[in-house]
Amino acid sequence: MVTLRVRFDKRLGNFALAVDFAVEAGLVALFGPNGSGKSSTLLAIAGLLHPERGAIYLGEQVLFDSERRIDQPVQARRVGFVFQNYALFPHLNVARNICFGIERAPAATRRQKLAELLALLQLDGLQERLPLELSGGQRQRVAIARALAPEPQLLLLDEPFAAVDSALREQLREELLQLQQKLQLPVLMVSHARDEVLQLASTVVCLEAGSVSAVGPPAMVLERAFYLQEGARFSW
Numbered sequence: 225m226v227t228l229r230v231r232f233d234k235r236l237g238n239f240a241l242a243v244d245f246a247v248e249a250g251l252v253a254l255f256g257p258n259g260s261g262k263s264s265t266l267l268a269i270a271g272l273l274h275p276e277r278g279a280i281y282l283g284e285q286v287l288f289d290s291e292r293r294i295d296q297p298v299q300a301r302r303v304g305f306v307f308q309n310y311a312l313f314p315h316l317n318v319a320r321n322i323c324f325g326i327e328r329a330p331a332a333t334r335r336q337k338l339a340e341l342l343a344l345l346q347l348d349g350l351q352e353r354l355p356l357e358l359s360g361g362q363r364q365r366v367a368i369a370r371a372l373a374p375e376p377q378l379l380l381l382d383e384p385f386a387a388v389d390s391a392l393r394e395q396l397r398e399e400l401l402q403l404q405q406k407l408q409l410p411v412l413m414v415s416h417a418r419d420e421v422l423q424l425a426s427t428v429v430c431l432e433a434g435s436v437s438a439v440g441p442p443a444m445v446l447e448r449a450f451y452l453q454e455g456a457r458f459s460w
Protein backbone atom coordinates (compact mmCIF):
# COMPACT_ATOMS: atom_id res chain seq x y z
CA MET A 225 0.00 0.00 0.00
CA VAL A 226 1.26 3.53 -0.76
CA THR A 227 1.80 6.18 1.88
CA LEU A 228 0.51 9.70 1.43
CA ARG A 229 2.78 12.20 3.22
CA VAL A 230 1.58 15.77 3.49
CA ARG A 231 3.52 18.45 5.33
CA PHE A 232 3.26 22.11 4.38
CA ASP A 233 2.71 25.68 5.53
CA LYS A 234 0.45 28.12 3.77
CA ARG A 235 -0.88 31.49 4.88
CA LEU A 236 -4.38 32.33 3.62
CA GLY A 237 -5.14 35.90 4.70
CA ASN A 238 -5.24 35.74 8.50
CA PHE A 239 -5.46 31.97 8.50
CA ALA A 240 -2.30 29.91 8.99
CA LEU A 241 -2.47 26.40 7.58
CA ALA A 242 0.28 24.13 8.94
CA VAL A 243 -0.55 20.56 7.96
CA ASP A 244 1.51 17.49 8.81
CA PHE A 245 0.37 13.88 8.42
CA ALA A 246 1.33 10.56 6.85
CA VAL A 247 -1.27 7.86 6.18
CA GLU A 248 -1.49 4.51 4.47
CA ALA A 249 -3.68 5.36 1.52
CA GLY A 250 -7.00 3.47 1.65
CA LEU A 251 -10.17 5.45 2.13
CA VAL A 252 -8.92 8.29 4.31
CA ALA A 253 -11.20 10.99 5.73
CA LEU A 254 -10.11 14.56 6.38
CA PHE A 255 -12.40 15.58 9.21
CA GLY A 256 -12.88 18.85 11.06
CA PRO A 257 -15.15 21.82 11.68
CA ASN A 258 -15.95 24.55 9.12
CA GLY A 259 -12.95 26.66 8.30
CA SER A 260 -10.37 24.25 9.73
CA GLY A 261 -8.50 24.02 6.40
CA LYS A 262 -9.84 20.80 4.86
CA SER A 263 -10.60 22.10 1.35
CA SER A 264 -7.36 24.08 1.23
CA THR A 265 -5.44 20.90 2.08
CA LEU A 266 -7.08 19.09 -0.85
CA LEU A 267 -6.28 22.01 -3.15
CA ALA A 268 -2.61 21.89 -2.10
CA ILE A 269 -2.41 18.14 -2.81
CA ALA A 270 -4.04 18.65 -6.22
CA GLY A 271 -1.61 21.45 -7.11
CA LEU A 272 -4.27 24.17 -7.17
CA LEU A 273 -2.87 25.91 -4.09
CA HIS A 274 0.86 26.49 -3.69
CA PRO A 275 2.31 26.12 -0.17
CA GLU A 276 5.12 28.39 0.98
CA ARG A 277 7.15 25.41 2.14
CA GLY A 278 6.86 21.69 2.78
CA ALA A 279 6.55 18.42 0.89
CA ILE A 280 3.77 16.26 -0.50
CA TYR A 281 4.57 12.68 -1.53
CA LEU A 282 2.40 9.85 -2.79
CA GLY A 283 4.52 6.77 -2.31
CA GLU A 284 7.83 7.56 -4.03
CA GLN A 285 6.24 10.17 -6.27
CA VAL A 286 7.03 13.79 -5.42
CA LEU A 287 4.08 16.13 -5.95
CA PHE A 288 5.66 19.04 -4.14
CA ASP A 289 8.93 19.58 -2.32
CA SER A 290 10.02 23.14 -1.62
CA GLU A 291 13.55 22.12 -0.61
CA ARG A 292 14.05 20.25 -3.88
CA ARG A 293 12.23 23.04 -5.75
CA ILE A 294 9.68 20.60 -7.15
CA ASP A 295 6.10 21.74 -7.72
CA GLN A 296 4.47 19.36 -10.18
CA PRO A 297 1.78 20.96 -12.35
CA VAL A 298 -1.81 19.79 -11.84
CA GLN A 299 -1.89 17.37 -14.81
CA ALA A 300 1.42 15.73 -13.93
CA ARG A 301 0.20 14.89 -10.41
CA ARG A 302 -2.43 12.44 -11.69
CA VAL A 303 -4.80 13.37 -8.90
CA GLY A 304 -8.57 13.25 -9.52
CA PHE A 305 -10.70 15.92 -7.84
CA VAL A 306 -14.45 15.91 -7.17
CA PHE A 307 -15.53 19.32 -5.94
CA GLN A 308 -18.27 19.93 -3.36
CA ASN A 309 -20.84 21.07 -5.98
CA TYR A 310 -19.47 18.58 -8.59
CA ALA A 311 -18.64 21.52 -10.95
CA LEU A 312 -19.92 19.74 -14.06
CA PHE A 313 -19.85 21.75 -17.27
CA PRO A 314 -23.54 22.65 -17.75
CA HIS A 315 -23.34 22.96 -21.55
CA LEU A 316 -21.62 19.59 -22.07
CA ASN A 317 -23.47 16.29 -22.03
CA VAL A 318 -22.53 13.42 -19.72
CA ALA A 319 -20.17 11.80 -22.25
CA ARG A 320 -18.28 15.04 -22.90
CA ASN A 321 -18.10 15.87 -19.20
CA ILE A 322 -16.63 12.44 -18.45
CA CYS A 323 -14.10 12.64 -21.31
CA PHE A 324 -13.05 16.22 -20.54
CA GLY A 325 -9.68 15.22 -19.05
CA ILE A 326 -8.82 12.74 -21.82
CA GLU A 327 -9.62 14.91 -24.83
CA ARG A 328 -6.16 14.36 -26.30
CA ALA A 329 -6.36 10.57 -26.14
CA PRO A 330 -7.13 8.68 -29.40
CA ALA A 331 -10.86 8.41 -30.20
CA ALA A 332 -10.90 4.62 -29.69
CA THR A 333 -9.32 4.97 -26.22
CA ARG A 334 -11.86 7.65 -25.28
CA ARG A 335 -14.77 5.50 -26.45
CA GLN A 336 -13.51 2.51 -24.50
CA LYS A 337 -12.88 4.55 -21.35
CA LEU A 338 -16.32 6.14 -21.59
CA ALA A 339 -18.06 2.78 -21.95
CA GLU A 340 -16.09 1.39 -19.00
CA LEU A 341 -16.93 4.35 -16.73
CA LEU A 342 -20.60 4.51 -17.74
CA ALA A 343 -20.90 0.86 -16.70
CA LEU A 344 -18.82 1.24 -13.52
CA LEU A 345 -20.81 4.25 -12.29
CA GLN A 346 -24.21 2.93 -13.42
CA LEU A 347 -24.71 5.70 -15.96
CA ASP A 348 -25.52 3.58 -19.01
CA GLY A 349 -28.06 5.28 -21.29
CA LEU A 350 -27.45 8.74 -19.85
CA GLN A 351 -24.50 9.81 -21.99
CA GLU A 352 -26.48 12.31 -24.10
CA ARG A 353 -28.07 14.10 -21.13
CA LEU A 354 -27.00 17.51 -19.87
CA PRO A 355 -26.17 17.86 -16.15
CA LEU A 356 -29.46 19.75 -15.60
CA GLU A 357 -31.33 16.66 -16.75
CA LEU A 358 -29.78 14.46 -14.07
CA SER A 359 -30.65 13.71 -10.45
CA GLY A 360 -28.24 14.69 -7.67
CA GLY A 361 -26.93 11.14 -7.36
CA GLN A 362 -26.38 10.84 -11.10
CA ARG A 363 -24.51 14.17 -11.15
CA GLN A 364 -22.24 12.94 -8.42
CA ARG A 365 -21.53 9.73 -10.34
CA VAL A 366 -20.69 11.77 -13.46
CA ALA A 367 -18.29 13.91 -11.42
CA ILE A 368 -16.58 10.78 -10.08
CA ALA A 369 -16.43 9.25 -13.58
CA ARG A 370 -14.87 12.45 -14.92
CA ALA A 371 -12.25 12.40 -12.15
CA LEU A 372 -11.46 8.72 -12.86
CA ALA A 373 -11.17 9.04 -16.65
CA PRO A 374 -7.46 10.06 -16.74
CA GLU A 375 -6.68 7.09 -14.42
CA PRO A 376 -5.53 9.05 -11.37
CA GLN A 377 -3.32 7.61 -8.66
CA LEU A 378 -5.27 9.41 -5.95
CA LEU A 379 -8.88 10.59 -5.80
CA LEU A 380 -9.78 13.68 -3.75
CA LEU A 381 -13.43 14.19 -2.78
CA ASP A 382 -14.59 17.42 -1.14
CA GLU A 383 -17.73 16.63 0.89
CA PRO A 384 -19.09 14.35 -1.82
CA PHE A 385 -22.47 13.85 -0.13
CA ALA A 386 -23.23 17.43 0.93
CA ALA A 387 -25.70 18.15 -1.88
CA VAL A 388 -27.99 15.09 -1.57
CA ASP A 389 -30.75 14.09 0.85
CA SER A 390 -30.13 11.59 3.63
CA ALA A 391 -31.67 8.52 1.91
CA LEU A 392 -29.59 8.97 -1.22
CA ARG A 393 -26.54 9.81 0.87
CA GLU A 394 -26.66 6.34 2.47
CA GLN A 395 -26.77 4.70 -0.95
CA LEU A 396 -23.97 6.84 -2.39
CA ARG A 397 -21.74 6.18 0.61
CA GLU A 398 -22.15 2.46 0.09
CA GLU A 399 -21.39 2.87 -3.63
CA LEU A 400 -18.25 4.85 -2.89
CA LEU A 401 -17.03 2.19 -0.49
CA GLN A 402 -17.59 -0.55 -3.08
CA LEU A 403 -15.95 1.51 -5.82
CA GLN A 404 -12.88 2.18 -3.70
CA GLN A 405 -12.56 -1.50 -2.80
CA LYS A 406 -13.02 -2.56 -6.42
CA LEU A 407 -10.47 -0.09 -7.86
CA GLN A 408 -8.10 -0.20 -4.87
CA LEU A 409 -7.56 3.50 -5.52
CA PRO A 410 -6.36 5.72 -2.66
CA VAL A 411 -9.13 8.17 -1.74
CA LEU A 412 -8.91 11.25 0.49
CA MET A 413 -12.38 12.50 1.35
CA VAL A 414 -13.34 15.69 3.20
CA SER A 415 -16.18 15.25 5.65
CA HIS A 416 -17.54 16.89 8.74
CA ALA A 417 -20.04 14.13 9.49
CA ARG A 418 -18.91 11.73 12.23
CA ASP A 419 -21.23 8.93 11.11
CA GLU A 420 -19.92 9.16 7.56
CA VAL A 421 -16.30 8.92 8.68
CA LEU A 422 -17.09 5.99 10.98
CA GLN A 423 -18.92 4.17 8.19
CA LEU A 424 -16.42 4.72 5.38
CA ALA A 425 -12.93 5.60 6.43
CA SER A 426 -10.04 3.28 7.24
CA THR A 427 -8.13 6.23 8.71
CA VAL A 428 -9.15 9.72 9.75
CA VAL A 429 -7.03 12.86 9.84
CA CYS A 430 -8.56 15.53 12.12
CA LEU A 431 -7.93 19.17 11.34
CA GLU A 432 -8.53 21.91 13.86
CA ALA A 433 -7.79 25.58 13.20
CA GLY A 434 -5.35 24.81 10.42
CA SER A 435 -3.34 22.00 11.96
CA VAL A 436 -3.66 18.27 12.45
CA SER A 437 -4.95 17.37 15.91
CA ALA A 438 -5.17 13.58 15.50
CA VAL A 439 -4.64 10.74 13.01
CA GLY A 440 -5.76 7.13 13.35
CA PRO A 441 -8.64 4.66 13.17
CA PRO A 442 -11.97 6.58 13.13
CA ALA A 443 -13.53 4.83 16.14
CA MET A 444 -10.57 5.77 18.33
CA VAL A 445 -9.91 9.26 17.00
CA LEU A 446 -13.51 10.44 16.84
CA GLU A 447 -14.23 9.24 20.34
CA ARG A 448 -11.46 11.58 21.47
CA ALA A 449 -12.71 14.45 19.28
CA PHE A 450 -16.16 13.96 20.80
CA TYR A 451 -14.81 14.23 24.33
CA LEU A 452 -12.87 17.35 23.41
CA GLN A 453 -15.96 18.90 21.86
CA GLU A 454 -17.95 18.21 24.99
CA GLY A 455 -15.25 19.97 26.97
CA ALA A 456 -14.54 16.86 29.01
CA ARG A 457 -11.04 16.05 30.14
CA PHE A 458 -9.73 13.09 28.23
CA SER A 459 -6.31 11.81 27.42
CA TRP A 460 -4.95 8.75 25.64
Ligand SMILES: Nc1ncnc2c1ncn2[C@@H]1O[C@H](COP(=O)(O)OP(=O)(O)OP(=O)(O)O)[C@@H](O)[C@H]1O
Binds near residue numbers: 236238256258265
Ligand atom coordinates in the same frame (compact mmCIF):
# COMPACT_ATOMS: atom_id res chain seq x y z
N1 LIG B 1 -7.76 32.21 -0.92
C1 LIG B 1 -7.99 32.50 0.36
N2 LIG B 1 -7.70 33.72 0.86
C2 LIG B 1 -7.89 34.02 2.16
N3 LIG B 1 -8.41 33.15 3.05
C3 LIG B 1 -8.75 31.93 2.61
C4 LIG B 1 -8.56 31.53 1.24
N4 LIG B 1 -8.97 30.25 1.10
C5 LIG B 1 -9.41 29.87 2.31
N5 LIG B 1 -9.27 30.86 3.22
C6 LIG B 1 -9.59 30.79 4.64
O1 LIG B 1 -8.89 29.69 5.17
C7 LIG B 1 -9.66 29.01 6.16
C8 LIG B 1 -9.79 27.54 5.81
O2 LIG B 1 -10.65 27.40 4.68
P1 LIG B 1 -11.03 25.97 4.08
O3 LIG B 1 -12.04 26.22 3.00
O4 LIG B 1 -9.80 25.24 3.73
O5 LIG B 1 -11.72 25.28 5.34
P2 LIG B 1 -12.68 24.01 5.40
O6 LIG B 1 -12.26 23.25 6.59
O7 LIG B 1 -12.66 23.29 4.09
O8 LIG B 1 -14.10 24.68 5.61
P3 LIG B 1 -15.59 24.16 5.21
O9 LIG B 1 -15.85 22.93 6.01
O10 LIG B 1 -16.46 25.32 5.59
O11 LIG B 1 -15.59 23.92 3.71
C9 LIG B 1 -10.98 29.77 6.23
O12 LIG B 1 -10.91 30.68 7.31
C10 LIG B 1 -11.05 30.49 4.91
O13 LIG B 1 -11.81 31.67 5.00
